[in-house]
Amino acid sequence: MQPRDLSNHTAYEAGRGIEEVARELGLDPESLVKLSSNENPFGPAPKAVEAIRRHAPSVHSYPKSSAADLRERLAGEFAVDAGQVWLANGGDGALDYLARATLRPGDGVLVPTPGFAYYAMSARYHHGVVNEYPLRKSEGFEQSPEAILEAYAGERIVYLTTPHNPTGSEISLTGIKAVAEGTDEETLVLVDEAYGEFSGSPSAVALTEERDDVAVLRTFSKAYGLAGLRLGYAIVPGEWADAYARINTPFAASEIACRAGLAALDDEAHVEKTVETAAWAREYVYETLACPSWESAGNFVLCEVGDGGDVAAAAQREGVIVRDTTSFGLPGCIRITCGTREGTKRAVEVLNGLV
Numbered sequence: 001m002q003p004r005d006l007s008n009h010t011a012y013e014a015g016r017g018i019e020e021v022a023r024e025l026g027l028d029p030e031s032l033v034k035l036s037s038n039e040n041p042f043g044p045a046p047k048a049v050e051a052i053r054r055h056a057p058s059v060h061s062y063p064k065s066s067a068a069d070l071r072e073r074l075a076g077e078f079a080v081d082a083g084q085v086w087l088a089n090g091g092d093g094a095l096d097y098l099a100r101a102t103l104r105p106g107d108g109v110l111v112p113t114p115g116f117a118y119y120a121m122s123a124r125y126h127h128g129v130v131n132e133y134p135l136r137k138s139e140g141f142e143q144s145p146e147a148i149l150e151a152y153a154g155e156r157i158v159y160l161t162t163p164h165n166p167t168g169s170e171i172s173l174t175g176i177k178a179v180a181e182g183t184d185e186e187t188l189v190l191v192d193e194a195y196g197e198f199s200g201s202p203s204a205v206a207l208t209e210e211r212d213d214v215a216v217l218r219t220f221s222k223a224y225g226l227a228g229l230r231l232g233y234a235i236v237p238g239e240w241a242d243a244y245a246r247i248n249t250p251f252a253a254s255e256i257a258c259r260a261g262l263a264a265l266d267d268e269a270h271v272e273k274t275v276e277t278a279a280w281a282r283e284y285v286y287e288t289l290a291c292p293s294w295e296s297a298g299n300f301v302l303c304e305v306g307d308g309g310d311v312a313a314a315a316q317r318e319g320v321i322v323r324d325t326t327s328f329g330l331p332g333c334i335r336i337t338c339g340t341r342e343g344t345k346r347a348v349e350v351l352n353g354l355v
C-alpha cells in the first residue's frame with residue numbers, strides 16, 4: 001500500500017543548518033554567520049537553559065502540571081482565561097490545531113503571497129483548499145484590509161501575519177478588525193504574531209476578548225530563542241476553550257518545553273537585549289545595504305538583490321548564510337535575519353560586495 005495522493009502537498013524548505021553548510025564548505029561552524037532562519041543570535045534565554053537542566057530528571061512523567069502552569073502564566077500575561085491558551089509543538093503546531101478545529105473537508109482558506117509556507121501546508125493536511133491574496137511589491141507589501149477583502153470569497157480561515165514574514169510589514173488592529181468585520185461570521189481571522197515581540201504595535205489578543213472570530217498565534221522560537229525546543233501557542237476566543245481537549249495531540253508541548261517556556265518568561269533581560277539589538281540591526285541593514293530593502297517590524301529585513309538564489313549562494317561561500325526567498329514567492333530577494341552587531345555588520349559587508 002501507498003500513502004494517499006500527496007501530489008498537491010509541497011515539502012517545507014527550512015533555512016539551511018549551520019553544521020550542514022560548514023561541512024559542505026569545509027569550514028568551522030563557529031566562523032559562519034547564520035542569518036537565514038530568524039533565530040535568536042544570542043541563543044536561548046539563559047534562565048530557560050537552566051530550567052532545561054534542572055528538569056531533565058523528571059522527563060519520565062507526562063507534562064501535566066507544567067503545561068497547566070504555563071497556560072495559567074500566559075493567560076495572566078495576556079489577561080485571558082487559561083482555557084484560551086492552546087499550547088502546541090511550536091507555532092506551527094498551533095496552526096495545525098486551528099485548522100483541525102475549524103476546517104471541514106473542502107473548506108477554503110486565504111493565505112498571503114508572498115507568505116509563510118506552512119499556512120497552506122497545514123490547511124491542505126486538514127483537507128482544506130488554498131486561495132491566495134497578494135501583498136504587492138509595488139505597494140511596499142502593504143497589508144490593506146480592502147485588498148484582502150477583495151480576494152476573500154467566503155473562506156473559513158483568513159491568515160494575517162504581523163509583522164509579516166518575509167516582508168516585515170504590519171497590519172494595524174483597526175485593519176485586523178476591518179477584515180474580521182468584512183468576512184462571514186463563520187470565518188476565523190488568524191493573526192500570526194510570531195514576531196510580535198519585535199514590534200511596538202499592540203497585540204491582537206485584545207480582539208479575542210471582544211470577538212469570537214479572531215485567534216492569535218505566538219511562539220517561543222524567535223524572541224525567546226527556543227526554536228529547537230518547539231513551543232508555541234494560540235490564543236483563541238473564550239467561547240472556543242472546550243475545543244482544545246477535543247483536537248489537541250496529547251502532551252504536544254513537552255515537559256522540558258513547558259519548564260523552559262516558564263523560565264524564559266522570567267528572563268526579561270534576555271528578551272530586552274534581543275529586541276533592542278534587532279531594532280538596531282534592521283535599521284542598520286536598511287540604511288547600509290547597497291540594494292533596496294523594506295522597513296521591517298520583525299527581526300529580519302527583506303532585500304531586493306536581483307537573483308536571490310545566486311546572491312545567497314555567493315554569500316554562503318563567504319560564510320554568511322541568508323535566506324533566498326524564492327520559496328516564499330519572491331525570487332528576486334533575500335531575507336537577512338537580524339544578528340548580533342558584529343554578525344550583522346559582517347553580513348552587510350559581504351553582501352555589499354555581491355549586490
Ligand SMILES: *Cc1c(COP(=O)(O)O)cnc(C)c1O
Binds near residue numbers: 092230
Ligand atoms: C517562525 C514562524 C512561525 C512559528 O514557528 P515555530 O518555530 O513553529 O514556532 C509562525 N509563523 C511565522 C510567520 C514564522 O515565521
